[in-house]
Amino acid sequence: MTDVLVLISLLLVAGSATAVVAVRDPARQALVLAVLGLTLTVLFTVLQAPDVALSQLAVGSALTPLLILLSVRKVRRPGRCEGGDR
Amino acid sequence: MSRRLRLWILTVGGLGFALLFTAACLRLPDFGGNSHPYGDRAVGAALAHHTANVVSAVNFDQRAFDTLGEETILFAAVLGTVVLLRQTPDERQVRPTPAQISVPIRRYALTMLPVTLLVGLYVVVHGQLSPGGGFQGGVVAATALHLLYIGADYRALERIRPVGLYEVGDAVGEGVYLVLGIAGLLGGSAFLANTLIPYGTFNTLASGGFVPLLNAAVGMEVACAVVVLLAGFLDQAVEIEKEAGT
Numbered sequence: 170m171t172d173v174l175v176l177i178s179l180l181l182v183a184g185s186a187t188a189v190v191a192v193r194d195p196a197r198q199a200l201v202l203a204v205l206g207l208t209l210t211v212l213f214t215v216l217q218a219p220d221v222a223l224s225q226l227a228v229g230s231a232l233t234p235l236l237i238l239l240s241v242r243k244v245r246r247p248g249r250c251e252g253g254d255r
Numbered sequence: 256m257s258r259r260l261r262l263w264i265l266t267v268g269g270l271g272f273a274l275l276f277t278a279a280c281l282r283l284p285d286f287g288g289n290s291h292p293y294g295d296r297a298v299g300a301a302l303a304h305h306t307a308n309v310v311s312a313v314n315f316d317q318r319a320f321d322t323l324g325e326e327t328i329l330f331a332a333v334l335g336t337v338v339l340l341r342q343t344p345d346e347r348q349v350r351p352t353p354a355q356i357s358v359p360i361r362r363y364a365l366t367m368l369p370v371t372l373l374v375g376l377y378v379v380v381h382g383q384l385s386p387g388g389g390f391q392g393g394v395v396a397a398t399a400l401h402l403l404y405i406g407a408d409y410r411a412l413e414r415i416r417p418v419g420l421y422e423v424g425d426a427v428g429e430g431v432y433l434v435l436g437i438a439g440l441l442g443g444s445a446f447l448a449n450t451l452i453p454y455g456t457f458n459t460l461a462s463g464g465f466v467p468l469l470n471a472a473v474g475m476e477v478a479c480a481v482v483v484l485l486a487g488f489l490d491q492a493v494e495i496e497k498e499a500g501t
Contacts, residue, residue: 240492
């Protein structure tokens with residue numbers, strides 16, 4: 170039973186990780202990255218590592234996508250010359 | 256270097272890595288086996304110091320020095336971000352116009368804010384008892400504040416988030432960890448040694464000696480660091496603009 174769960178979550182992680190690479194628009198990529206964070210959270214929970222799962226949930230599916238979205242917004246902001254400072 | 260030579264180097268390196276990695280994996284214990292020599296010893300050491308969450312015992316007791324390093328990495332990274340994202344002379348600050356927020360989103364964000372904040376603080380305080388701890392709870396509590404940006408607007412968030420105070424909190428969290436470590440050195444046996452205060456009753460909030468204190472210091476540092484980090488990004492994304500004509 171556990172092995173099946175581990176296998177399913179590994180497949181989910183592999184699928185969403187591939188999706189992150191396949192999506193080319195950075196804003197959408199941030200959202201898919203959040204989904205990858207969720208699937209990694211499931212994997213860590215199934216592997217009985219709840220502490221790591223919590224970190225992954227907070228950082229991987231909330232904080233990192235937020236920082237990416239804010240960076241994208243800054244770069245794309247109208248009325249601003251090209252060649253960002255980042 | 257020609258393209259051919261680079262391909263050769265890549266092939267040799269890749270093959271070497273594949274061989275060594277396969278050899279190393281073949282000697283690993285089976286996946287999900289019953290023999291965990293390191294885990295058994297860590298559990299024993301955690302129980303000896305009355306810490307229910309063994310992961311926290313590893314982080315803040317057995318390997319407290321590693322956590323000091325990790326905490327300092329975050330501190331230095333946020334410091335670097337603050338310097339990089341500061342407002343430069345050729346940039347100016349513009350007041351963001353308040354956006355229209357639909358009522359369900361506003362209601363959801365403002366309901367979830369106190370709940371999320373409470374969950375974050377709960378996770379920090381119960382770090383020595385249940386999964387989680389200063390780092391996880393700190394990130395949750397810090398992101399909870401930013402629901403105000405979603406539910407109201409940026410000015411409302413700025414009002415409850417004086418960045419200067421959070422910068423001080425970040426430094427204080429880092430400093431308290433060091434001070435506790437030195438206290439262990441002076442009053443106990445070694446730097447960050449968990450021998451100074453009584454271990455308390457197993458599975459209560461005040462158990463584990465230094466573990467809850469170090470955990471709280473990390474929680475404060477991480478929460479403040481994330482707020483300061485997001486403030487730098489938000490200011491750049493929402494408020495700061497390049498001066499026209501530069």
